[in-house]
Amino acid sequence: PPYPMWTIICAFIFALSVVGLGISVPCITVRYNLFIANLTGRKQAMFWGAVFPWLIGWFFGQGVAFAELLVWSQLVFGYTANFVWPFVLYMAAKKRWGKDHEGRPQTVKPLPDWLMPYDVVLCWVFLIITSGMVFAELIADAYLFAAFGQDPIGSG
Secondary structure, eight states: OOSOHHHHHHHHHHIIIIIHHHHHHHHHHHHHHHHHTTSSOHHHHHIIIIIHHHHHHHHHTSSHHHHHHHHHHHHHHHHIIIIIHHHHHHHHHHHHHHHHHTTSOOSSOSSOGGGGGGHHHHHHHHHHHHHHHHHHHHHHHHHHHHHHOOOTTOOO
């Protein structure tokens, strides 16, 4: 074999213990929630919670195309979830509850007291900088791929 037997055994143990168990816990949770909420019957909950995720995982787990889709979607959706939504939610909460809660003691403050007058400006600056970084990465990856045929994620 091209790899030592010890490496192959460790790979199988890793696959069964980490990857396998990582899928089964959410499967049990989804199956239970579907059945308890009366959204499906017992057999449908078993299919959607336990069988379907494994089928989809096997189908999409093959090849490089899914890996590329996963990386690009993580870049776009991860950016949205980590940078855009917190900004939007903070601004909405500030607009809705900001005036009602001014002067009240807070357990958690988003900024030190001396920066609080500038919180909206700082939010905009942070959003613009992170957006610029994400879009620069997208443009650079597209350029590398178009000009040199270099795969941005290095998968082939």
